[in-house]
Amino acid sequence: MSVANIIVDGKPYSIEGAESKNLLEACLSLGLDLPYFCWHPAMHSVGACRQCGVKLYKDEADARGRIAMACMTPVVNGLRASIEDPEARAFRAGIIEWLMVNHPHDCPICDEGGECHLQDMTVMTGHVRRRYRFEKRTHRSQDLGPFVAHEMNRCIQCYRCVRFYRDYAGGKDLDVQGWHDSVFFGRTEDGALESQFSGNLCEVCPTGVFTDKVQASRPTRKWDLRTSPSVCPHCAVGCSTLPGERYGELRRVRPRYNADVNGCFLCDRGRFGQAFADSGDRLRHCLVKEAGGQVPAPREAAIAAARAALSKPGAIGIGSPRASLETNFALRSLVGADRFFVAISDGELALHRLMRDVLRAAGRRVASPREAELSDAVLVLGEDVWNGAPILALRLRQASRNAPNETAMREKRIPAWDDAALREAVQDRPGPFFVASPGPGPLDECAEASYRAAPDDIARLGYAVAAFIDPTCPAPEGMGEEREALARRIASALMRAKRPLVVSGSGLASAALVGAAAAVLSALVAAGQDARICLVFPEANSLGAAMLAAGGLESAARLLAGAPEPAALVVAEADLSRAAVRGDGPSLMALAVATIVLDHSPSATSREADLVLPAATLLEGSGTFLSFEGRAQRFIALRPCEFPVQDGWRTLDELAAPGREPRSLDGILAAIASELPELAAIVDAAPPSTFRMLGKKIPRGARRESGRTSMHANLDPRDPDPRLDPDSGLAYSMEGAIAAPPSLLSRYWAPGWNSDQSLHKFQSEVGGALRPSAAGEGAEIGARIFGGETGRAALRELAFGGAGAGAPGIPAAFARRGDALLVLPRRFAFGSEELSAKSPALATRIPEPRLFICPPDAARLGLTEGASAEIRFEGADSVPQVLRVAISDLPEGVAELPWGLPALPGAPLASWAAVRPSKEAAR
Amino acid sequence: MATPLSARMPAGGGAASFAGYRAAGGYLGLARARELGAPAVQEAVKASGLRGRGGAGFPTAMKWAAVPPPDGGERYLVVNADEKEPGTMKDRYLMEGDPHQLIEGLAIAATAIGAGTAFIYLRREYTRCALELEKAVGEARVAGLLEGLRLHLHLGAGRYLCGEETGLLNAIEGKRAVPRNKPPFPQVSGLWGRPTVVNNVETLCNLPHIMREGPEWFKALSASSDGGTKIYGASGWVASPGLWELPLGVSAGEVLERAGGMHPGRALRAFLPGGASTDFLPASKLDVKMDFDSVAAAGSRLGTGTMVVLDDRTCPVGMVLSLERFFARESCGWCTPCREGLPWVRRSLEALESGEGEMGDIEILEHHARSLVPGRTFCALAPGAMEPLASALKLFREDFEDHVARKGCRYK
Numbered sequence A: 001m002s003v004a005n006i007i008v009d010g011k012p013y014s015i016e017g018a019e020s021k022n023l024l025e026a027c028l029s030l031g032l033d034l035p036y037f038c039w040h041p042a043m044h045s046v047g048a049c050r051q052c053g054v055k056l057y058k059d060e061a062d063a064r065g066r067i068a069m070a071c072m073t074p075v076v077n078g079l080r081a082s083i084e085d086p087e088a089r090a091f092r093a094g095i096i097e098w099l100m101v102n103h104p105h106d107c108p109i110c111d112e113g114g115e116c117h118l119q120d121m122t123v124m125t126g127h128v129r130r131r132y133r134f135e136k137r138t139h140r141s142q143d144l145g146p147f148v149a150h151e152m153n154r155c156i157q158c159y160r161c162v163r164f165y166r167d168y169a170g171g172k173d174l175d176v177q178g179w180h181d182s183v184f185f186g187r188t189e190d191g192a193l194e195s196q197f198s199g200n201l202c203e204v205c206p207t208g209v210f211t212d213k214v215q216a217s218r219p220t221r222k223w224d225l226r227t228s229p230s231v232c233p234h235c236a237v238g239c240s241t242l243p244g245e246r247y248g249e250l251r252r253v254r255p256r257y258n259a260d261v262n263g264c265f266l267c268d269r270g271r272f273g274q275a276f277a278d279s280g281d282r283l284r285h286c287l288v289k290e291a292g293g294q295v296p297a298p299r300e301a302a303i304a305a306a307r308a309a310l311s312k313p314g315a316i317g318i319g320s321p322r323a324s325l326e327t328n329f330a331l332r333s334l335v336g337a338d339r340f341f342v343a344i345s346d347g348e349l350a351l352h353r354l355m356r357d358v359l360r361a362a363g364r365r366v367a368s369p370r371e372a373e374l375s376d377a378v379l380v381l382g383e384d385v386w387n388g389a390p391i392l393a394l395r396l397r398q399a400s401r402n403a404p405n406e407t408a409m410r411e412k413r414i415p416a417w418d419d420a421a422l423r424e425a426v427q428d429r430p431g432p433f434f435v436a437s438p439g440p441g442p443l444d445e446c447a448e449a450s451y452r453a454a455p456d457d458i459a460r461l462g463y464a465v466a467a468f469i470d471p472t473c474p475a476p477e478g479m480g481e482e483r484e485a486l487a488r489r490i491a492s493a494l495m496r497a498k499r500p501l502v503v504s505g506s507g508l509a510s511a512a513l514v515g516a517a518a519a520v521l522s523a524l525v526a527a528g529q530d531a532r533i534c535l536v537f538p539e540a541n542s543l544g545a546a547m548l549a550a551g552g553l554e555s556a557a558r559l560l561a562g563a564p565e566p567a568a569l570v571v572a573e574a575d576l577s578r579a580a581v582r583g584d585g586p587s588l589m590a591l592a593v594a595t596i597v598l599d600h601s602p603s604a605t606s607r608e609a610d611l612v613l614p615a616a617t618l619l620e621g622s623g624t625f626l627s628f629e630g631r632a633q634r635f636i637a638l639r640p641c642e643f644p645v646q647d648g649w650r651t652l653d654e655l656a657a658p659g660r661e662p663r664s665l666d667g668i669l670a671a672i673a674s675e676l677p678e679l680a681a682i683v684d685a686a687p688p689s690t691f692r693m694l695g696k697k698i699p700r701g702a703r704r705e706s707g708r709t710s711m712h713a714n715l716d717p718r719d720p721d722p723r724l725d726p727d728s729g730l731a732y733s734m735e736g737a738i739a740a741p742p743s744l745l746s747r748y749w750a751p752g753w754n755s756d757q758s759l760h761k762f763q764s765e766v767g768g769a770l771r772p773s774a775a776g777e778g779a780e781i782g783a784r785i786f787g788g789e790t791g792r793a794a795l796r797e798l799a800f801g802g803a804g805a806g807a808p809g810i811p812a813a814f815a816r817r818g819d820a821l822l823v824l825p826r827r828f829a830f831g832s833e834e835l836s837a838k839s840p841a842l843a844t845r846i847p848e849p850r851l852f853i854c855p856p857d858a859a860r861l862g863l864t865e866g867a868s869a870e871i872r873f874e875g876a877d878s879v880p881q882v883l884r885v886a887i888s889d890l891p892e893g894v895a896e897l898p899w900g901l902p903a904l905p906g907a908p909l910a911s912w913a914a915v916r917p918s919k920e921a922a923r
Numbered sequence B: 001m002a003t004p005l006s007a008r009m010p011a012g013g014g015a016a017s018f019a020g021y022r023a024a025g026g027y028l029g030l031a032r033a034r035e036l037g038a039p040a041v042q043e044a045v046k047a048s049g050l051r052g053r054g055g056a057g058f059p060t061a062m063k064w065a066a067v068p069p070p071d072g073g074e075r076y077l078v079v080n081a082d083e084k085e086p087g088t089m090k091d092r093y094l095m096e097g098d099p100h101q102l103i104e105g106l107a108i109a110a111t112a113i114g115a116g117t118a119f120i121y122l123r124r125e126y127t128r129c130a131l132e133l134e135k136a137v138g139e140a141r142v143a144g145l146l147e148g149l150r151l152h153l154h155l156g157a158g159r160y161l162c163g164e165e166t167g168l169l170n171a172i173e174g175k176r177a178v179p180r181n182k183p184p185f186p187q188v189s190g191l192w193g194r195p196t197v198v199n200n201v202e203t204l205c206n207l208p209h210i211m212r213e214g215p216e217w218f219k220a221l222s223a224s225s226d227g228g229t230k231i232y233g234a235s236g237w238v239a240s241p242g243l244w245e246l247p248l249g250v251s252a253g254e255v256l257e258r259a260g261g262m263h264p265g266r267a268l269r270a271f272l273p274g275g276a277s278t279d280f281l282p283a284s285k286l287d288v289k290m291d292f293d294s295v296a297a298a299g300s301r302l303g304t305g306t307m308v309v310l311d312d313r314t315c316p317v318g319m320v321l322s323l324e325r326f327f328a329r330e331s332c333g334w335c336t337p338c339r340e341g342l343p344w345v346r347r348s349l350e351a352l353e354s355g356e357g358e359m360g361d362i363e364i365l366e367h368h369a370r371s372l373v374p375g376r377t378f379c380a381l382a383p384g385a386m387e388p389l390a391s392a393l394k395l396f397r398e399d400f401e402d403h404v405a406r407k408g409c410r411y412k
């Protein structure tokens, strides 16, 4: 890392890591205000907007200088620049004047107003009077679907939208059209944006062209939003979010910057999925089952009924991969560790535990999403990261360019920030990036080579790669020349790399795949490589639940069936009917003497329950999720619970210890840490409830929040006391501390920077980690539980199936079983995840369930695109399903069935099925 | 007086034939270049003092020298035959009249930089050039003259910016024709990220002669310190507009003389010496030597060397408006000053011309002339567009003010 001494406006500064910085980044990192548009912290420079012009001087003697774009100026030793030079200032004001030529005067009705980068930059440059007196150009805006609104007249042609949508995120259906002063950014025709990252356009666009359409249905200015640091509940990546509410309603979800996890972005599932929390059918009362069905009951009565049911010995608890660690733990404490299960099948749990064991053994080699993005060679084994863990996929997409970028930077001396030049030099020549999966996917276009095969064959490829890297590893037999050559090629690419990464997960329900990933990691480590691993879990807290549960649903049913006396069943935030076990869900409830369900949203399970206790969603409750990398991350309630709703863990703790005050979040966390030492770090995921900044709590409201005192004046004219928050250092107030530690930071705002572009004011440097607010505080958000030295022997044992535990070892090559097809789960960005599917905007994007089969199988079975097919799972007692067929590029003998779509819950995982044409109409 | 570039063009029009071209020593230069090898060709061209004829006058050998040493990968030569500068038609003249000269020239350039593939990026409206070039390429190919060179004739889809060398590269790649930032220069990261040289048609047409007759001979052709002849042109109200090959560095007056002077009844007021994006020079500067350095010293640019005259009965504001209409329409839309500035200039000029102008409009024009300068805009289009405007505001200020005062144009 080189240090450059530079002079800006007469003041000397020394810039570390200068070789990878441009002058704009350096200035912003120094806290100097310099306006910009086309530069973006994640997408870097192209020099289009000319807003960041500064004066550059050749040397001390040069008094005239010349105007140059800071974002295109490398930081070199001896650089002399001026931001304040009158000519530079006038130039920047002139740029705004030009941008205003065609910009409408509609700030008051623009959804960007109050957090608009264009407004901020306009004020910053001091441009105030419009001299342009002619007609403005206008555009026809488009209907871009349920997520993103479009008002093209506001466009300032910074090109950031297309650079994000296409270059960064790989979208195809948004582009720039037209020429001269009539440049249009949109689709060729109206229609929903196809990319699952489309929502990011709302922040990427510095104006009100692209805005959040969901928020627009109940518009709210940023200064009127109350916000709190939260975590996305819609997959295991655990992106940091910043939900905002007004009048108790969720208005929007925005990305919360987390350098290690999601950087600046969110996927559309994360952004638009949380409306489930405001759904009209939320469980808001205690319900008791009577002869005629469930009826509302007073809370005391419901709690008394629950206590009565639980007073009989032998109650068992079913926790959930979508509930917090605290809720799962509280239920576990209530029923006893050996009677606590999780609402997934035994098979899935075994797989998750295997993954947990691999991660544990991998220790510090478990990759964060950021580390994944920094990899320079990637092998994806089976996992559909694109749909299962979207933000990880977005980061892998960037990783695929690292190696070629580094070559271009070295050979052509292109700076790291010169985005257009790097893309030009690299073109779409991918780096060492390999995708092995049953079907095609968007990551294929990043891949040097893709391999289409059944899970067992993909696992064999992985094992073969491991054997090439570490010849002491057993190698699969009978691979065939072509596959062996591919394995050798992958192995040498991973060995040549500085930071190789292997990615797999539970998506195909294959332990062999996880074993193969562990084998590759252990081989790379043995070969001295600085390798990393990612294992993708399906849900926000799958890993956490796997660390607590004694078993899955089949085990729970066995225990309940074998109990000497019928016992009660307590289900926390789970719908048993969604689990991939056939028959066991309902039978579990039938076995119980009484079923108590704690949940926030109704489900097939809650509707059957004898007693329903309403639980908080993550918007009213606080808690911790354990992400796929073992990062414990705290979400803090955005709004208070309305009685009788309360945090699941609080209700469960109340049931566990009648007579004592239920514990606060800190109390539960301390209990978890002491009972489960491996999870001790979760205490540090965020500061405790006693946290204060100079004696003050951190406000959820903005200082400019309007109408605070009149909000409830129709009910009570007095200014009510703010609600208390016993669980965090945040207050339900607009008053309090100004600064906040990274994990409690709840808004981005700085003087002159009303938009979220103010982020750099909170970072240690542009694009870097958040700046700690006090000495001794970590910059990281959350706390990782894995991080020790890598246990190579353990990894190897897990990979090759040692003493009973671990993967089954190298599987036999995939072979078809007569006419049957191996039906694999296919995840969809929209619809496969339970909670987000309840969001109205997102629901419109859920695909129709189809059976995906390859052309040869379709021909053999007499099926064509769109035809009805009957699917009968082997050994299944359930009725066969009838679905329409979609022809897809899959290996012969392998079919795919959507996983978890609302119209198709409880799809079995990776099972053999007989498929034949059906006369029945598909649903 | 030697006219190597145009000597073989049939007097009655049409193109020099393959046989005729060869009989006149055609393709000997290429043979010589291949015999000598790349470094010696570069040496010869350096010694010849050849400067690029595309508008910027960059020394050709110096441009080539920036190509990195071979690395086994592809490298490209691109012929810039887009020629959309208003007032400029010299490349068309060369391609229609003697297509083999260009083909030999580009093959020599490809040899000099070790390019295995060449593109001719041809303005689509130049259909006759396309026919002649296609025919000539076929002939050269059959004769085995293009061995080792893949040659593609690419017809552009028609934008001024496709003539800007990096916009042109994007256009060939099928991307939007917006320019690229430099560095990296095309020689290092050009077409598809590979080393690429872009040369103008006229530049390349000089190469066969340099290779055949030698650099000293070439230098001696010129009346300036830079080598060679130049295809000069004159348009506007001259007696007979046209193109003439003359020693580089003849005076503007001599060029005008070739055109038979001004049209009867019209007097010269000023001229754009090198096409639409050069500054006006007043009639008093007719003695300026038309070479790169002399025209620059006089306050304008040689540009493409094809002058456009302004006579005493044509409104300078109207003339500038016509140019700015073109430039505003042709802005690629990538950078703010040009995309938003040029249409504003256009509208202000339209207001003046139509009698709706205000004094403030002239201020706006001056503001733009001052602001759209190299370094502030992304590429040279907008600064080029400002050259006629800025100089007109200086030379014909009273005409602009008169439009405001009389609410209209006195030439109408």
Ligand SMILES: Cc1cc2nc3c(=O)[nH]c(=O)nc-3n(C[C@H](O)[C@H](O)[C@H](O)COP(=O)(O)O)c2cc1C
Residues within 6 Å of the ligand: B051, B052, B053, B054, B055, B056, B057, B058, B060, B063, B080, B081, B082, B083, B084, B085, B160, B161, B162, B163, B164, B165, B166, B198, B199, B200, B201, B203, B204, B379, B380, B381, B384
């Ligand atoms: C807007 C614009 C349009 C241009 N159009 C042409 C053109 O049509 N033909 C051309 O040869 N050069 C054109 N140029 C100049 C080229 O960018 C480049 O300098 C030239 O092709 C280099 O060739 P040379 O070195 O042989 O002169 C244009 C430049 C600009 C800025």
Ligand code: SF4
Residues within 6 Å of the ligand: A154, A155, A156, A157, A158, A159, A160, A161, A162, A185, A204, A205, A206, A207, A209, A210
């Ligand atoms: S739509 Fe927004 S992001 Fe796209 S170019 Fe216009 S202002 Fe920039």
Ligand code: SF4
Residues within 6 Å of the ligand: A232, A233, A234, A235, A236, A237, A238, A239, A262, A266, A267, A268, A269, A270, A271, A389, A390, A391, A392
């Ligand atoms: S669904 Fe997953 S990837 Fe998308 S925002 Fe939420 S946590 Fe991130």
Ligand code: SF4
Residues within 6 Å of the ligand: B161, B178, B179, B330, B331, B332, B333, B334, B335, B336, B338, B339, B377, B378, B379, B380, B381, B382, B383
């Ligand atoms: S000056 Fe800017 S807008 Fe104009 S053509 Fe060049 S890059 Fe495009």
Ligand code: FES
Residues within 6 Å of the ligand: A024, A035, A036, A037, A038, A039, A046, A047, A048, A049, A050, A051, A052, A053, A069, A070, A071, A072
């Ligand atoms: S931010 Fe530097 S030119 Fe746009």
